[in-house]
Amino acid sequence: MTHRGLVRLAVPGVILAGSLVxxxxxxxxxxxxxxxxxxxxxxxxxxxxxxxxxxxxxxANGTTLYSSGFAVSVVAECTAxxxxxxxxxxxxxxPSSWRDKGVxxxxxxxxxxxxxxxxxxxxxxxxxxxPEYLDVAHLIVWQTALVLSAIILWLWWAERVARxxxx
Amino acid sequence: xxGGTRLSTFAFRAAVSLLIVSVLWVGLADDYNRAVVAVAGPxxxxxxxxxxxxxxxxxxxxxxxxxxxxRGFALHYGLVLVAVLVLAAVGLGVVSRVVWxxxxxxxxxxxxxxxxxxxAWGVVWAGGRGTDAWSVVYNVYAVFWGLVPAAIGGxxxxxxxxxxxxxxxxxxxxGEGSANQASTAP
Numbered sequence: 295m296t297h298r299g300l301v302r303l304a305v306p307g308v309i310l311a312g313s314l315v316x317x318x319x320x321x322x323x324x325x326x327x328x329x330x331x332x333x334x335x336x337x338x339x340x341x342x343x344x345x346x347x348x349x350x351x352x353x354a355n356g357t358t359l360y361s362s363g364f365a366v367s368v369v370a371e372c373t374a375x376x377x378x379x380x381x382x383x384x385x386x387x388x389p390s391s392w393r394d395k396g397v398x399x400x401x402x403x404x405x406x407x408x409x410x411x412x413x414x415x416x417x418x419x420x421x422x423x424x425p426e427y428l429d430v431a432h433l434i435v436w437q438t439a440l441v442l443s444a445i446i447l448w449l450w451w452a453e454r455v456a457r458x459x460x461x
Numbered sequence: 462x463x464g465g466t467r468l469s470t471f472a473f474r475a476a477v478s479l480l481i482v483s484v485l486w487v488g489l490a491d492d493y494n495r496a497v498v499a500v501a502g503p504x505x506x507x508x509x510x511x512x513x514x515x516x517x518x519x520x521x522x523x524x525x526x527x528x529x530x531x532r533g534f535a536l537h538y539g540l541v542l543v544a545v546l547v548l549a550a551v552g553l554g555v556v557s558r559v560v561w562x563x564x565x566x567x568x569x570x571x572x573x574x575x576x577x578x579x580x581a582w583g584v585v586w587a588g589g590r591g592t593d594a595w596s597v598v599y600n601v602y603a604v605f606w607g608l609v610p611a612a613i614g615g616x617x618x619x620x621x622x623x624x625x626x627x628x629x630x631x632x633x634x635x636g637e638g639s640a641n642q643a644s645t646a647p
Contacts, residue, residue, distance in 0.1 A: 314612040325600040433534035
């Protein structure tokens with residue numbers, strides 16, 4: 295393999311690595327900001343509405359979601375912000391048109407937020423009914439599931455972009 | 462890239478692997494915490510005493526500030542994530558999976574030891590400096606446990622897994638500027 299060939303293969307990896315590092319820095323910069331509080335409150339509100347649609351009786355007050363017997367505080371790590379920032383970095387790094395990148399980011403915003411609301415709803419139910427399983431469900435299962443969802447979504451989006459390029 | 466069938470297979474395998482690995486991990490978590498603390502202990506400042514209390518890793522620095530603890534599961538999720546990715550990835554052989562599990566597991570353990578030791582140094586640094594310093598420590602830690610494993614897992618998929626299962630002509634290469642250029646391998 296020629297030097298040029300090695301460079302052409304390595305460049306996408308370097309670009310992705312750089313984009314992911316930049317995403318980590320952006321996420322760090324967002325932590326503690328007022329904007330994150332708005333996102334967290336919005337997440338609590340959406341989760342409360344969803345729970346109430348399913349028959350529960352919950353209230354969202356700022357970033358706190360509570361019922362008569364259980365309450366949770368939605369912090370920055372409980373939003374889809376982290377995985378979404380990384381997902382956006384991966385979308386930005388993949389060779390594609392600006393339109394495709396915009397579609398990808400919008401897709402991530404909708405899908406990852408929906409999955410995250412599902413996460414909060416299920417954790418609220420687990421915390422109410424089976425509190426002994428809450429830590430595992432919260433920190434191991436759902437944290438991993440949310441990141442896996444972001445990876446799978448990116449793979450699906452990249453596949454669509456690559457297929458459109460071939461056609 | 463993967464194609465619809467292999468992507469669906471990967472997603473299904475990932476869901477099943479996640480449930481199995483999570484259940485198995487619950488039985489190993491406390492021992493893992495003890496191993497991390499045993500190795501990280503000598504790397505921490507003398508003012509901080511590390512200990513394990515159930516799933517919590519406790520940083521006791523009475524001369525500096527309040528007791529700090531972190532949930533071990535918050536660290537462990539990174540190991541679970543990379544294990545699930547390796548187990549679920551289509552197109553890899555058994556030997557390749559075992560090798561990657563060993564490499565990523567060892568790297569994960571090393572990063573957890575380093576992270577716990579650095580957090581102990583962060584506790585010493587932040588003690589007596591006010592809430593802004595504590596915010597820096599906690600936010601750096603939040604990025605470390607929350608997103609670094611995700612970034613590593615995603616990079617592994619892109620740099621090591623996908624090239625194995627993607628035909629050369631479909632791989633993205635350097636020099637592409639827009640979607641209208643076909644990706645070609647040299």
